Amino acid sequence: DCVGDLPDGRRVIVDWKSGRTGIWGETALQLAGYAHAEFHLDAAGREVPMAELGITGGLAVHLRDDGYTVHDIDISAPVFRLFQHVAHVARAAKTLRADHVSKPLPHPDWSSKDSA
DSSP: OEEEEOTTSOEEEEEEEOOTTOOOTHHHHHHHHHHTOSEEEOTTSOEEEGGGGOOOEEEEEEEETTEEEEEEEOOOHHHHHHHHHHHHHHHHHTTHHHHHOOOOOOOOOTTSGGGO
């Protein structure tokens, strides 16, 4: 991943993908998450506000055996909000079983005459 300036003046965050199936929609969530992050680390390891980079768009480059394709990626505020929601659900899903499903219950005694 990198940030670069295009000839048309846009500053974009770029992700390089080499999978056989191309660019997935989740790439928008990934790049929106990066672009809207609070800070990044500069070459000296210092925290610098991400906003100072002035990123205005996203690109994904699909690298293939026969060449490459370039795709505009939506990194807008609504996509970033979706990223935040998906991240929240993913964190919650890690503990769903432990938080909401009991240990196995004892087996009922079906042999009793009073069970009818």
